[in-house]
Amino acid sequence: MTTTKAAGMTRRERYEAQQRKRSLIIAATSTVVVVGCLMIFVPMSPGWEKVQRSFFNGGVLADTFPKLLDAFKVNVMIFAWSAPAIAILGLLIALARDAKSPALFPLRIFGAAFTDVFRGVPVILTVYLIGFGIPGLGLPRPWNSPYIWGSLALILTYSAYVAEIFRAGIDSVHQSQRSAALSLGLTERQVMRDVILPQAIRNVVPSQMNMLIALQKDVSLLSFIGPVEIFRQAGVFKSLTANFTPYVGAAIIFLIVTIPATRYADYLMAKQMRDRS
């Protein structure tokens, strides 16, 4: 009794503090060992010096990094106009697939076909087909721009996924909410708009964050049909310098954006789990 009082901790707290200290020591030791091994053994491998020269060349990195950052602005721009379009189209497709009125049956079929097609085809194929195919119709400038049609390909593909997430969100709102809203005399439409959708959208914010992160990376696929965004720019520098370091530079720029975004999405997801339990 007197010892617990002296330490100012209960038996349980003392035990847990001890366990925490133990875990910390084990985690630190194992990290030091693993990192140490990597630092010792990787440079001992026969091709290391070559790899270091062609992938981790400080001089090349310093020369190309600012221009890569410039090219990244193109990615950001394409992302910035695609993301809102995806959110709107995705929501419309989700609503179309849940439409109950018989007059809207064609819309339901269209919604189902849309999600099946665009989720079933690799993104790069959609980018090629739309990005090369539609300008091939001989459209006048600026309507033959690969920026437009490449973005459209991304918008269509991502809307299909985003729509499915919205639908899951709509299903996640309990039936009793619908009953309560209907019992007040609201129409199906008002129930959806005022009661179901606000809750559904809030429920899927973390999942949609993950889609945004994926989109940010997939913008690079447009490089295959023309726009000189960061991946394409890195390719140009690779040819000029005969060195792969620009690709590593591009990867670093992506990570600077995606790691905080991923952490934030995980945080939202964990918070939601906590709120629900």
Place this chain on the structure above:
Amino acid sequence: MAKLSLRGVVKKFGDNTVCDGIDLDVEEGQMVCLIGASGAGKSTLLRCINLLEAVEDGEIFLDGEDIAEPGLNPQGVRARIGMVFQSFNLFPHMTALENAMLAPRRVHGRSKADLVGEVEDLFKRFGLADRMHNYPDQLSGGQQQRVAIIRALAMRPEVMLFDEITSALDPQLVGEVLDVLLMLKQQGMTMVLATHEMGFARQAADKVCFLKDGKIIEEGPPEALFDAPQREETKAFLARALK
């Protein structure tokens, strides 16, 4: 003419007949309590009256008009009949006040400014004036249920349906919700309750109906039904329920 009249109401879920030919008359200003074991069909009957479930057969007359007519637009009927649920079902993304104002704004097309005084009065009357701007998850169960009642009353319904509204509450919170029902009775509201609160039914109801297997087995004024039940099933149920 009764305010609300049910004639031969049948409701099935697949092969399961939940309401099996129910006749019921509720006079203007009456409080009718439906009692019976879980699964007897009380909740389903209330959902049928509010057209949340479509009946297979039978008629439901509200002021003499058959509202069970297939193809009838249900919104107009639901706007006249309020319903309160066991699990409150408040909209979690709105404050208590917004919960109560949503339907009058959307259904009756009234403006916020026009409504707010009237709805605030309801909150005051039911002792929740200081809770109007709270979200549902900041309220106790009893408070949430009272907000749900206010939300239904804000539509100025002619009939109120209560589906075991105290069953999800802690025992010490039941009283505050039942008090609200007594206030409504004094104001002359026509009410139908599905309830397990036998003491309350006996004290406040004008008529009590005992349901078993989707049928009304016995009905009458509370003194008669509770003190001198005629049917064996009623006696057996009350013996268990009042133990």
